[in-house]
Amino acid sequence: MAEGPADPNDDRAILAVETLSLSFGGLAALASVDLRVLAGAITGIIGPNGAGKTSLLNCISGFYRPDHGRVLLDGQEVTRLPPDRRAALGIARTFQNVSLFEGMTVLDNVKLGAHARLRGGAVSSMLRLPWAVREELRLREEVEREVFDFLEMEHLRRRTVGSLSFGLQKRVDLARALAMRPRLLLLDEPVAGMNEEETEDMARFILDVQEERGITVVLIEHDMGVVMDLCHRVVALSFGEKIAEGTPGEIQRDPEVVRAYLGEAA
Amino acid sequence: MDLLLQLLASGVVTGGIYALVAVGFVIVYKATGVINFATGELMMLGAFFAYTAMTAARAPFALALLLAVLAAAGLGALVERVVLRPLLGQRAISVIMVTIGLSSIFKGLAQMIWSGEYRSFPPIFPRAPLVLGPVILPARQVWPFAIALLAILVVGLGFRFTRTGTAMRATADDQQAAYAMGIDIRRVFSLSWSLAAVTAAVAGVVVGTIGGISPQLGAIGLRMFPVVILGGLDSIPGALLGGVAIGVLENLAGGYLDPLLEGGGVKEVVPFAALVAILMIRPYGLFGTREVERL
Numbered sequence: 001m002a003e004g005p006a007d008p009n010d011d012r013a014i015l016a017v018e019t020l021s022l023s024f025g026g027l028a029a030l031a032s033v034d035l036r037v038l039a040g041a042i043t044g045i046i047g048p049n050g051a052g053k054t055s056l057l058n059c060i061s062g063f064y065r066p067d068h069g070r071v072l073l074d075g076q077e078v079t080r081l082p083p084d085r086r087a088a089l090g091i092a093r094t095f096q097n098v099s100l101f102e103g104m105t106v107l108d109n110v111k112l113g114a115h116a117r118l119r120g121g122a123v124s125s126m127l128r129l130p131w132a133v134r135e136e137l138r139l140r141e142e143v144e145r146e147v148f149d150f151l152e153m154e155h156l157r158r159r160t161v162g163s164l165s166f167g168l169q170k171r172v173d174l175a176r177a178l179a180m181r182p183r184l185l186l187l188d189e190p191v192a193g194m195n196e197e198e199t200e201d202m203a204r205f206i207l208d209v210q211e212e213r214g215i216t217v218v219l220i221e222h223d224m225g226v227v228m229d230l231c232h233r234v235v236a237l238s239f240g241e242k243i244a245e246g247t248p249g250e251i252q253r254d255p256e257v258v259r260a261y262l263g264e265a266a
Numbered sequence: 267m268d269l270l271l272q273l274l275a276s277g278v279v280t281g282g283i284y285a286l287v288a289v290g291f292v293i294v295y296k297a298t299g300v301i302n303f304a305t306g307e308l309m310m311l312g313a314f315f316a317y318t319a320m321t322a323a324r325a326p327f328a329l330a331l332l333l334a335v336l337a338a339a340g341l342g343a344l345v346e347r348v349v350l351r352p353l354l355g356q357r358a359i360s361v362i363m364v365t366i367g368l369s370s371i372f373k374g375l376a377q378m379i380w381s382g383e384y385r386s387f388p389p390i391f392p393r394a395p396l397v398l399g400p401v402i403l404p405a406r407q408v409w410p411f412a413i414a415l416l417a418i419l420v421v422g423l424g425f426r427f428t429r430t431g432t433a434m435r436a437t438a439d440d441q442q443a444a445y446a447m448g449i450d451i452r453r454v455f456s457l458s459w460s461l462a463a464v465t466a467a468v469a470g471v472v473v474g475t476i477g478g479i480s481p482q483l484g485a486i487g488l489r490m491f492p493v494v495i496l497g498g499l500d501s502i503p504g505a506l507l508g509g510v511a512i513g514v515l516e517n518l519a520g521g522y523l524d525p526l527l528e529g530g531g532v533k534e535v536v537p538f539a540a541l542v543a544i545l546m547i548r549p550y551g552l553f554g555t556r557e558v559e560r561l
Contacts, residue, residue, distance in 0.1 A: 082452075083445040083448075084447075084450045099440050112447055115432060115448075
């Protein structure tokens with residue numbers, strides 16, 4: 001799957017991470033990591049536990065502030081922006097252990113993803129003024145079409161999130177992120193804890209997101225089958241450092257990567 | 267029978283006001299996890315704002331209430347920004363101590379500005395009492411109750427149906443997810459404090475119109491603890507129900523038990539006896555989230 005948008009000499013990087021370092025109380029989580037993510041591609045981040053994958057994702061989405069280095073979205077520096085501002089610039093993410101609004105219905109969760117894009121003020125929405133109602137209806141239709149149909153979850157609309165299986169909750173998490181209409185989608189272990197069928201569904205959805213919507217995807221995943229099938233490029237981290245980068249085939253043969261994984265197993 | 271009805275009715279009326287105070291407390295707790303011990307003093311300051319507008323500026327009551335609400339909103343936002351935001355991420359006990367400190371500061375400030383003297387609002391409401399069959403409710407209770415109920419309704423509907431309210435609910439539900447969805451959670455924190463100060467101010471004003479005001483008015487804020495413990499620290503419907511339940515309980519105890527005891531005072535004690543009992547039986551309250559920590 002090395003062809004297509006993943007040509008390494010292509011310079012359409014939507015996201016660039018430069019010499020990013022982050023430490024927690026003297027322990028280096030990230031050590032001078034560089035990363036370029038090409039627009040329209042699926043980029044995988046792999047590495048043994050504690051390699052700094054989630055820390056990297058948190059630096060990109062704004063939950064962590066790096067000690068050194070920069071994060072650039074479309075060439076614009078976002079290193080100091082909080083998560084909500086980055087969301088407004090088109091970065092959406094899901095969470096490793098799903099982080100949904102538990103007490104709300106699936107529909108309300110997904111609508112909240114689109115929430116930040118609405119313009120109507122508090123007063124006009126409370127008084128149900130015509131334009132606020134129109135905006136609400138438009139949002140509802142859009143969410144139906146672009147999210148519920150797309151992710152085959154029409155039947156889940158009215159369910160409370162807490163009553164769904166973990167696999168379905170992860171789908172809702174993805175749905176909510178898609179409702180934000182992001183340009184860059186960050187997925188933290190999208191198939192972790194899923195059975196085979198759920199994993200296949202999720203992998204298909206991720207491919208559709210990239211192919212049909214043209215959304216750039218960065219994903220962290222331990223399931224090597226999924227990484228190798230989906231990703232155009234793969235970046236391997238170990239102990240906070242980038243040890244390899246390339247096509248899935250290159251990464252599989254990379255001696256450093258093999259050593260990092262075997263070293264962990266030994 | 268008539269006494270029972272009368273006591274129940276007054277209990278509901280008092281409870282409505284407790285509920286309003288409790289709603290403000292719950293909003294801050296839900297959104298920010300802070301237990302606000304300065305709620306009573308926010309009531310007291312709100313009452314003084316309205317009192318000053320009415321006496322010094324000769325504003326009509328409605329305008330004075332509006333001014334008090336605006337001033338309280340500003341004060342709430344200021345307190346959040348200056349005092350609480352720097353404490354984000356600190357241990358709960360530190361933050362609680364700070365709100366207790368705030369309550370002392372507010373009391374001292376009020377003493378300095380308005381002196382410790384006891385004051386009454388100028389007459390505000392029409393005098394005709396509300397007569398419901400055998401029950402007679404004095405106007406000076408009915409109007410405050412109506413105002414408190416209206417305020418709860420506005421806050422409740424706003425929370426449910428507005429975009430800002432939705433953002434606040436989402437933040438209360440899962441801060442991390444709300445942040446990632448593009449919700450400015452610092453703005454939500456600030457709004458929560460504003461809203462808590464506003465509900466407290468309205469409650470303070472109505473309490474002040476019933477019983478007069480002084481820097482000690484905030485002591486009544488402590489009554490809200492039985493209310494929120496009963497209803498659940500993080501539940502707005504719980505605050506409403508808890509408020510009415512405690513109000514009724516207090517009035518029944520006052521009506522039936524106080525005359526039996528020479529010193530009286532059962533009325534003051536019963537809510538807190540209930541608090542202890544609830545903590546033993548159902549520490550998360552009627553509607554609260556089970557995980558809520560016990561303090």
